[in-house]
Amino acid sequence: TSGQSDSMDVQTGPQIEDDRTGFSIETLRRAIADNLYYIQGKFPEIATQYDYYMALAYTVRDRILHRWINTVKTYREQDVKVVCYLSAEYLPGPHLGNNLVNLGIYPQVEQAVRASGLDLNALLAEEEEPGLGNGGLGRLAACYMDSLATLEIPAIGYGIRYEYGIFDQEIRDGWQVEITDKWLRLGNPWEIPRPENAVDVKFGGYTESYTDDQGHYRVRWVPHQVVKGVPYDTPISGYRVNTTNTLRLWKAEAPESFDFQAFNLGDYYGAVDTKITSENLTKVLYPNDEPIQGKQLRLEQQYFFVSCSLQNLLKIHLLREDPLETFADKFAIQLNDTHPAIGIAELMRLLVDEYLINWEIAWDITQEAFAFTNHTLLPEALETWSLELFGRLLPRHLEIIYEINQRFLDQVRLKYLGNTDKLAQLSLLDERRGKRIRMAHLACVGSHAINGVAALHTELLKTGVLRDFYELWPEKFSNKTNGVTPRRWMVLINPRLTQLISRNIGESWIKQLDDLRQLAPLANDPSFCHEWRQVKRAVKQDLADYIQTTQGLTINPDSIYDVQAKRFHEYKRQHLNVLHIVTLYNRIKHNPEIEMTPRTFIFGGKAAPGYRMAKLIIKLITAVGDAVNQDPDVCDRIKIVFMPDFNVTNSQRIYPAADLSEQISTAGKEASGTGNMKFSMNGALTIGTLDGANIEIREAVGAENFYLFGLTAQEVADLKASSYNPRAYYDSNAALREALDLISSGYFSHGDGSLFQPLVEGLLHHDPYLVLADYQSYIDCQDSVGQAFQDQETWTRTAILNVARIGKFSSDRAIREYCQDIWHVDPVHIKLEEYVQAKA
Ligand code: T68
CATH class of the missing domain: 3.40.50.2000 (Glycogen Phosphorylase B;)
Structure with missing residues (x-):
């Protein structure tokens, strides 16, 4: 060995280009080929994409193992x-892309993979989360x-x-x-x-x-x-x-x-x-x-x-x-x-x-x-x-x-x-x-x-x-x-936005999310706003392409992407969202010429296998989608997409493309929510109730940059205590009545009036999550969203301000608080020994 005792710098990589630790493109390319041969037991002519994914994963793992071993050693020795x-x-979601970001070798690996005649995105897609x-x-x-x-x-x-x-x-x-x-x-x-x-x-x-x-x-x-x-x-x-x-x-x-x-x-x-x-x-x-x-x-x-x-x-x-x-x-x-x-x-x-x-x-x-x-x-x-x-x-x-x-x-x-x-x-x-x-x-x-x-x-x-x-x-x-990690929920999933931000304010925000504040003045810079809009448009096009290939459905990237993605539960009120869609649909049916900002409603989420009502709400969404997406009167003013199998991998395509984030739980029911933070970080505006972390997001981004509706937790409690009568809302609100009646009529279920009966009856007679009580407030709020989207300049400015002020919702801030107030632990810096020495 060289006898040098140089330590490794994670930014620049090792000074000795060992096949298992080196960061250079050539070293990485050679390591991938080596792993394909010795771990997958394959040669290029018969190797599948999955074989190459494995070869790359092991290449990255070697670099991580080196740091892992040094970490474990340090913790042992220092009695921390x-x-x-x-x-x-x-x-955790897929590990590969995240590890490339954390090691700082994404570009090198991209090139090393290309030098092997492959595409990094295709390999990343092979990982099972x-x-x-x-x-x-x-x-x-x-x-x-x-x-x-x-x-x-x-x-x-x-x-x-x-x-x-x-x-x-x-x-x-x-x-x-x-x-x-x-x-x-x-x-x-x-x-x-x-x-x-x-x-x-x-x-x-x-x-x-x-x-x-x-x-x-x-x-x-x-x-x-x-x-x-x-x-x-x-x-x-x-x-x-x-x-x-x-x-x-x-x-x-x-x-x-x-x-x-x-x-x-x-x-x-x-x-x-x-x-x-x-x-x-x-x-x-x-x-x-x-x-x-x-x-x-x-x-x-x-x-x-x-x-x-x-x-x-x-x-x-x-x-x-x-x-x-x-x-x-x-x-x-x-x-x-x-x-x-x-x-x-x-x-x-x-x-x-x-x-x-x-x-x-x-x-x-x-x-x-x-x-x-x-x-x-x-x-x-x-x-x-x-x-x-x-x-x-x-x-x-x-x-x-x-x-x-x-x-x-x-x-x-x-x-x-x-x-x-x-x-x-x-x-x-x-x-x-x-x-x-x-x-x-x-x-x-x-x-x-x-x-x-x-x-x-x-x-x-x-x-x-x-x-x-x-x-x-x-x-x-x-x-x-x-809080949520900006490494996965911004850097990894939204490279376009990341580059735009970093080109303007540097990279410090990735570890100090509060530094996003430096974006605030740029919200008044027309050329920055223009670039922001171009980024959003490109990301929305990506999702449109994905939906086209996977579902054969055409959506309009200039429409509002109005997204609700989370587990299905009555308290999260996906059915309130549906009542808005059916209300818009009725407006079109009454007046086919009506002016309306085009919207694409995107849903994603799983229902627990034994939760009948949650599963019925999924069926309602897809049923309304089948009717509305086909209807020539609608003229593409409304599109409904259900993205199947909402998991970490699939969610990563959704958050970056959203314009509007639906956070509409009954106040007092959602402990915090974390999707709300991921949407905001990627420049979506929120329509939400005063529930969970929504309240703090609204405080952070400014009330004028947040679409608020609905009863407060206190009002919810009071209304429930004073014997809430959902039927009264149905009786006194024509649009609500019409929406519910259309659903129970069998219009969305090939004439079967019984299919959605449990849902509609539940709302009319019990409505434990106050869907009907919040209906009008939600509709009014959505109408103002539709209006606001017409003014793209103001919308973009608001989106930029949302991102500029979202720093608090980094999981780094949350973890610092746990460390100080609860765990009483301190950081321990890990130095790397050269691999050749560490092995000996
Ligand atoms: C969620 N809880 C909260 N539970 O609903 C959400 N439960 O508001 C909050 O943001 C999040 O926790 C993080 O704090 C859950 O996700 C479960 O998944 C769960 C699993 C098993 C049993 C009960």
């Missing part, structure tokens, strides 16, 4: 405090992992390696059809299995007490079954830094020692059976919006990955030769909703039963280590488990929860003398609904910090579902408004 994010879901989450919560975890690495914060994300992620959605005859997501079918170049770090997880059985050598009373858990957890590690790169953190996902397998017993008895098939049952544990992701109470496998999944993760943390801690008492100085554990909240009882069990720490000390460690993020106000989404199921699966944890509860309620009793209502309200056990464990209560009691995900949401937590805890411990509560 580490953030542990516990989440049952992650939606890991759909290991349902929606916002899982995607938030992925944005936070990106920001943690970019901010050089030591972090591990722990989760579940589902073999089948969220289902793929197809639309057949206008209905959603679910297809199994076989994302691992062709292999996954981004993960490295670590079977040597496998751990055992116990289930079922019973507990027994014994007295140890020192005469202490102890409890041991004799399980009925043991499952092995095998970690699969994926590197998470930071933007233009060497820091590369780990996403560690656990897969369930049968432990060798366990089926050995069956083997000895000659029960070979019984042993294989055990293996199959064990592996079922991490087979499939549960969809949200479905009642999961009572789903044993779901509780098994939660306990499984949390136990694996905590055992792993304790092992790391002891390897560093730190005493257990300092555990909470070395790890900050964040609970992403209540799904991993069982971790509080599990850490107590590990400390008390396995490491023989006394209860009080163990409890201090636990409370100091854990913090809890709540993501929902919907009461039906709050997790509870029946004592029967819980005790059968986790008998020792049930005892521990009883003990935690008893000590907690003793404390409560002192504060609220004789107030039995308070005790019942705060208890970890819900005694009314057939004895259930309230996971949110466990999370609150076992954590030192509790947060909501937007200002309104946190306020509603404090006055609503968690008010008794807020009264008890106001100091534990804080707000952490969500």
Whole structure:
């Protein structure tokens, strides 16, 4: 070797052009060819696009591995405090493009690929994304992992390696059809299995007490079954830094020692059976919006990955030769909703039963280590488990929860003398609904910090579902408004906009999103505005081309792209959007000559497989689309597109092209929303209610640059309290009546008047999400949007100001707040050793 001790600079690449670390075009080209040969075992004449994708992925992985190894080494040597994010879901999206952006080698790779006679976009399209989450919560975890690495914060994300992620959605005859997501079918170049770090997880059985050598009373858990957890590690790169953190996902397998017993008895098939049952544990992701109470496998999944993760943390801690008492100085554990909240009882069990720490000390460690993020106000989404199921699966944890509860309620009793209502309200056990464990209560009691995900949401937590805890411990509560990563949601998905911005204000905004402020004066610069419009127009053309090729549908890039893309749920009110479309349609039918700003309504999103109403709303959209898109009277003034299979990959085509972002949930129901931020960052204007983060987006961009409508959360609560009568709105509003009547008449369902009856009847008689109450306000607001779009100059100016003022909604800002207020962790700079030295 050269004997030089030069360190590597991530900006310029290595000084020695090694095939596995070099950044030059020629080195990259050679590495791709080498990987095609030695990893895919192919030669160019028979290699598929997928083979080339794999060859490129391994080329990029090598460069990342080099940084990853240096990161792990540094964390070990420097005894740093580490953030542990516990989440049952992650939606990282395709890794390749993101890693190219973060390494800063996108242009070089583009050229190296071209030099091999290939097209980078085609290779990027080959990647199957890991759909290991349902929606916002899982995607938030992925944005936070990106920001943690970019901010050089030591972090591990722990989760579940589902073999089948969220289902793929197809639309057949206008209905959603679910297809199994076989994302691992062709292999996954981004993960490295670590079977040597496998751990055992116990289930079922019973507990027994014994007295140890020192005469202490102890409890041991004799399980009925043991499952092995095998970690699969994926590197998470930071933007233009060497820091590369780990996403560690656990897969369930049968432990060798366990089926050995069956083997000895000659029960070979019984042993294989055990293996199959064990592996079922991490087979499939549960969809949200479905009642999961009572789903044993779901509780098994939660306990499984949390136990694996905590055992792993304790092992790391002891390897560093730190005493257990300092555990909470070395790890900050964040609970992403209540799904991993069982971790509080599990850490107590590990400390008390396995490491023989006394209860009080163990409890201090636990409370100091854990913090809890709540993501929902919907009461039906709050997790509870029946004592029967819980005790059968986790008998020792049930005892521990009883003990935690008893000590907690003793404390409560002192504060609220004789107030039995308070005790019942705060208890970890819900005694009314057939004895259930309230996971949110466990999370609150076992954590030192509790947060909501937007200002309104946190306020509603404090006055609503968690008010008794807020009264008890106001100091534990804080707000952490969500954010999204500008690396994926701007730089990667909107290169045209990125270049325009960077040409004018430099690149600092990519890491300091507040620097977008420098765009504000340019909103008054006609030539900049002109370029902005050209960029938007080009991106809209891209989406039009994509829709033309995939669906054979022609849309007009000069129309308003009016987009609602998110999970289907009644509280998100996609049906309110439909009522607007049908209202416009009726106006045309009454007056075919009517002047109207042309609109393309674009929908995307999945409905939980068992959520009938959500699926019926999808059918309504496609049915209205079939009628309206064909109708010669409409003359292309309205087009309706349903983009199937809304996932990270497909969403990346949608956000950049939107003019109007639909954020129309019933006020008080959407905890935060994160799509709202992604649209705004890409220059869409928002039509929205005062809900979740919409409120803060409106504050940031200015009320004059945001289309507000609808009741406030307070007005919603008041109206519901005063016996809301949706029928009155129907009776008094002719346009609303006409729209609903047209839907129930069978006009959109080949004369079948019964098809949409559940939907229309539901609205007329119950309307729990106040669609009818907000209808007129929404229509009026949409009319002003239509007007405003006519003035392209003003519209563009407003869009630029939206982007200029969106800096707050970077996940970097959110993560900085978590680091300062909750985790108390600091950045650790990672230096690279030359690869030749590191290997030696
Ligand atoms: C979302 N929640 C919130 N839940 O709805 C959204 N739930 O307002 C918020 O922006 C986002 O979290 C991030 O904070 C979810 O996405 C789930 O996906 C989910 C999954 C399983 C069980 C319950």
